[in-house]
Amino acid sequence: MTTRHEPGMPMLRPASMPAQNLRQRPDAQAIVTPRTSKQHLRRWTLLGAAAALLGLGSYEMYSVLALGGTTPLEYAMLGLFISTFGWIALAAVSALFGFVRQCRQLRNPLRHELFRPRGRTAVLLPCYNEDPAHLAAAVEAMVQELVNCGAADWFDWVLLSDTRDPRxxxxxxxxxxxxxxxLGQKTRIYYRRRRYNIDRKAGNVAEFCRHWGSHYDYLVVLDADSLMSAFTLTELVYRMEQDPGAGLIQTIPRLINGTSLIxxxxxxxxxxxxxxxxxxxxCWTNPEGNFWGHNAIIRRAAFMNAAGLPRLKGKAPFGGTIMSHDFVEAALLRRAGWKVVIADDLPGSYEECPPSILDLAIRDRRWCQGNLQHIKVIGSRGLHWISRMHLLTGIMSYLSSPLWLALILVGITLALQAQYIRPEYFGVDFSLFPTWPRQDAPRAVRLFILTMLILFVPKILGSLLFLLSNRLRRSAGGLFRLSGSIVTEVLVSAAIAPIMMCIHCxxxxxxxxxxxxGWNPQRRQDGSLPWLQLIYRHRWHTLAGILLALIAWSNSLALLAWLSPAIFGLVLAVPLSALTGSLGIGAWFKRVGILRTPEETQAPSVVALKDDLLPWYEEQIAVTPTVEQLLDSPELVARHLALTPDPALEEDSERFQANAALARVKLLDAGSRQQALVWLSSTELSLVLATPFLFQQLVALPCRKLSAA
Structure with missing residues (x-):
């Protein structure tokens, strides 16, 4: 007799989550508290200062180009400069305000007394072919911290899987x-794996909301590599309950567990x-903040009523599923009147990062497509102008690379023009004197220094904050290690910046x-790749660097010197990619204390607990029964069926039904389980495991060895 296993999910409680109409302004669902004059003053002071910097830079650039008259090519250079300089000016002024705000937070550490919430919270962990041992260790670490502070029963934990790999x-x-x-009775753990990953992560969360979301008042959304301290989790719930107008509160995750140099x-x-x-x-966007898709808490009712995502017209990459759904969900929540708040003072929020340049490229390719889709969203009716700014910033974060590249190419063209093309000494208009193409070289040098200074303001201020704070300085390894870390970060970042610019282009x-x-799973730890693969992936970057060096050298040594940082990074793209993705080199930097962070000096308790639990989970999950062993065990079959949801809950398209039909035909024709497993592709087997009646068909087949024939 088999044991009765707990079902994968709680009882159904269906509710609607309508897709929003981007062409129609909705009725307000919540009223945001009017901003104070201080908030208005802070916002407009920041934007005014950024506009003044942009005006100064634009005037200086025009003065450089207009010394001997302005040509169409020089006007193009001026336009490209303005379109790129504006964003770094805004970032610089914003960083200055952030520096002041961080100094205040260092003097006034956050305190919070434990309370008893009125509402219930589900912690959602969407995953796609992730390492289950890391997921399980992270969940237990967070739960154990909550147990220690008496808040474990506030939260349910839900693993929402879109995994396609049967193993x-x-x-x-x-x-x-x-x-x-x-964990026993300490908390509730739920699990659901979808048969079809319709609309990817956003679709996974939306399906949970429609079927089970009404059990909960709040949703904490994490990524598969996320961690949150008990203090941060409980504080997020506390802030939600204290502010009925808050629709979403976003933390700023800190990166941890970096193994490679990059x-x-x-x-x-x-x-x-x-x-x-x-x-x-x-400082300047709250309460019209943004959402980064994870490590945030959401008011469930607000999310379901106001943030259902529509499908964009047309085919991918610009149409179909909204990939960078988080920016759009934040904009829709704010459009309905809900506050979207960035909680920059909460420290206990963590995630991991890609381990190589090529893994960064894979992630950025997906983000780039999602952000460029926002071109179709930015004009939606009723959006707050700050929400439009968030969308525009996301778009420009990738379009800025082609703009910078165009700016470099126009500059090279002007240099080549001055050397190889005979100037027009007399223009169309009558003049007694020839028109000489000239630029103001001393002013150009001053403008370059100004641009570099503004570009490095966030780095300068962040470094200054650590250098001035005894606690932060010691936690980063002391004065000399911190200084070495800053220099290393600046040099390596400058070397790989041209590679990333070309990748974005x-x-x-x-x-x-x-x-x-597409949608590919992300590597988390090892970033190393074979040299032949690196050469193939970076071949165009290397050729671009060689070509750029030849063009600059043929013009002048001065131009070669100006372009040397970009040339260096591109020509050495392959070895740089190999070195920065190496675990051995990353381990050496860790041993000598370069690029050390406070979380490495003293690991947060939730991070340390996860690291302690991980080896046990890796050992236990390594001996997971195979499909054949599963089919031979009535106990495991019963457990699997209990964890498998009713397929009627999913909205399947005809294309997906065709896959199910093919799998069913193979099962009907198979003479044994072994034969069926040989016939079924990985995709079909994944579908069989996620469909109860197909799985039962597989279980019902006789178990016998295939003949030698």
Whole structure:
């Protein structure tokens, strides 16, 4: 007799989550508290200062170009400069405001007394072919911290799987079983794997909301690599209950567990410069903040009523599923009157980062497509102008690379024109004197210095904050290690910046050519790749660097010197990619204390607990039964069926039904389980495991060995 297993999900409680009409302004669902004059003054002072910087830079650039008259090519250079300089000016002023805000927060640490919430919270962990051992260790670490502070029963934990790999799916079931056994009555663990990953992560969360969301008042959305301290989780709930107008509260995650050099570099930059940037953004955008898709709490009713995503007209990459759904969901919540708040003062929010340049490229390709889709969303009716700014910033974060590249190419063209093309000494208009094409070289040098200074303001202020704070300085390894870390970060970032610019340009070009990015699982730890693969992936970057060097050298040594940083990064793209993705080099930097962060000096308790639990979960999940072993065990079959949801809950298209029909035909024709497993493709087997009646068909087949024939 088999044991009765707990179902994967709670009882159904259906509710509607209508897709929003982007062409129609909705009725307000909540009233945001009017901003004070102080808030208005802060916002307009910041924007005014950024506009003044833009005006100064534009005037200086025009003065450089207009010394001997302005040609169409010089006007093009001026336009490109203005379109790129404006964003770094805004970032610089925002960082200055963030620096002041961070200094205040250091003097006044956050305190919070535990309370008893009125509402219930579900912690959602969407995952797609992720390592179940890491997921399980993270969940247990967070739950154990909540147990220690008496708040474990506030939260339910829901793993929402879109995993396609059959082996990974069985490992997820094993992880859920282990969690339930270890945590017992301390909390509730739920699990659901969808048959079809319709609309990707956003669709997964939306389906949960429609079927089970009404059980809860709040949703904490995490990524598969996220961690949150008990203090931060409970504080998010507290702030939601204290502010009935809050629709979403977003934390600023800190990067942890970087193993390769590029991961450690991102981790250090995020920790030292990130708080300045995040606080600056919070300073002028709240309560029209933004959502980054994870490590945030959402008011469930507001989300379901106001943030249902429509499908964009047309085909991918610009149409179909909204990929960068988070920016749009934040904009829709604010459109309905709900506050969207960036909680820049909450420290206990963590995530991991890609381990190599090529993994960054894969992630950025997906983000680039999602952000460029916002071109179709930014004009939606009723959006707050700050929400439009968030969307525009996301678009420009990728379009700025082609603009910078165009600016460099126009500059090179002007230099080549001056050397190889005979100037027009007399123009169309009558003049007694020839028109000489000239630029103001001393002013150009001053403008370059000004641009670099503004570009580095966030880094300078973030470094200054750490250098001035005894606690932060010691936690980053002391004065000498911190100084070495800052220099290392600046040099390595400058070296890989041209590579990332070309990667972003390639992503934009690919999208404009109509290519969809797809949805690939992300690597988390090892960023190393074979040299032949690196050479193939970076071949165009290297050739571009060589070509740029030849063009500059043929013109002048001065131009070669000006372009040397870009040339260096591109020509050495392959070795730079190999070195920055190496675990060995990353480990060496960790040993000597370069790029050290406070979280490495003293690991937060939730991070340390996860690291302690991980080896046990890896050992237990490594012995997960295979499909054949599962089919031979009535106990495991019963457990699997209990964790498998009713397929009627999903909205299947005809294309998906065709896959199910093909799998069913193979099962009907198979003479044994072994034969069926040979015939079924990985995709079909994944579908069978997620469909109860197909799985039962597979179980019902006789078990016998295939003949030698």
């Amino acid at each position: 990974r799916a069985l490992e997820e079931e094993q992880a859920v079983t282990l969690l339930r056994q270890r 991961a450690r570099l991102q981790q250090f930059a995020n920790r030292v410069y990130g708080p300045i940037v995040g606080s600056g953004l919070a 390639g992503a934009v070009a690919s999208i404009l050519l109509g290519r969809d990015s």
